[in-house]
Amino acid sequence: MSEDGSRTSGAPDATSTRPSARDRILDTAFRLFYANGPRGVGVDTVIAESGVAKATLYKHFPRKDDLVLAYLDRVDTAWVGQLRAAADAAGRDPRDQLVGLFDALAAAQRRDGYHGCAFINTAAESATAPDVHARTVRHKDAVRTWLADLARQAGAQDPELLARQLSLLVDGGLASGVLDADADVPAAARAAARTLVDAACRPGG
């Protein structure tokens, strides 16, 4: 995973050094891929907007697919971090955390250029791409495992089921984001989460 140690050696002069070519490529790819879908962005565009030579790009990412996977890895880190932060901000009660994580959905919708779930979008446009497929499954599994842990801490009757249900709500909310960032969606998802969490954690239910 960690292959880049350019930062560990210490930059001598932070003001004069611009980001490395690799970082510029990734930053540009992240922005363009999310906005247009990886398939909708040519390598030439990434090159032009990141101010990098073609040979440099292909040195760091021998295939375009490698760049797409690196993009997905970056999305994974960012999105999981946002979900955890929103959950933490909701307090110490795991039940509140399971509901509060939907604030990340609301925050994402408010951001400019919001366009739904990068994983779903990428998987949708590359039907036959085992690597993309695998990354997406791994990402969704990681989120669901985390949700199941929280559900277990919350004392849910069937933590796996609750995790899957909340995961459906998250994915549904993100999927609708491809179209229009309907402001009512996050609130509805959050309310549904509250209902499901309460029902799953009720002693008799």
Added chain:
Amino acid sequence: MSEDGSRTSGAPDATSTRPSARDRILDTAFRLFYANGPRGVGVDTVIAESGVAKATLYKHFPRKDDLVLAYLDRVDTAWVGQLRAAADAAGRDPRDQLVGLFDALAAAQRRDGYHGCAFINTAAESATAPDVHARTVRHKDAVRTWLADLARQAGAQDPELLARQLSLLVDGGLASGVLDADADVPAAARAAARTLVDAACRPGG
């Protein structure tokens, strides 16, 4: 809307007439577009597999986008029909219908070549396509309006909210279908729907 009256004149011999060129194009496009995404299928492939001349295809669908929209219209009709059929099969109680429609999700997942929601997939891969965008929004609105009607008949406290929540579950289930037809997804969605419907229709809730 209705521009083709080839069927109304009455076919003289049903056994010897193969489908019209237009139908063959649409059938082939439906199959290929759903499997690979419209962007992943070239016009030449549609022509080859439907046994049609290029000029014929472009006579019926002057732009490839026109064919994509016709494909989405066909998906809309089919999917809405399946949802309504599943709801009807669940009995006469609107609450049962709101839950039973998730059987359509289960049935879809069992079908060979299942690949999630054609609308979401198409919208995801064509970020800047107003027509595709509009058709998808129209489709989702139609489903949600129907759900809201059912929710109103079921006596839900806030029919619009319940409709939106169930819609999220459907979309979430379909979105996950792009990856793997996880057999647990429809059951979880159905169970969540039951919980949400019960909570929304409870006198004190």
Added chain:
DNA sequence: TACCGTCCAGACAGGTCTGTCTGGTGCGGA
């Protein structure tokens, strides 16, 4: 027979895409 509409077959132009290759620049260390 002559005509017309629908259709098949395929060449073609013009564009975009990925990935390779050549050539030149600037910098740090031996």
Added chain:
DNA sequence: TCCGCACCAGACAGACCTGTCTGGACGGTA
């Protein structure tokens, strides 16, 4: 001073894509 490394700039090949165009076959009708 020389070498090696990372990088910039851009030409190029080969494949694929959309959309247009030509030429001909077939069936029904006057």
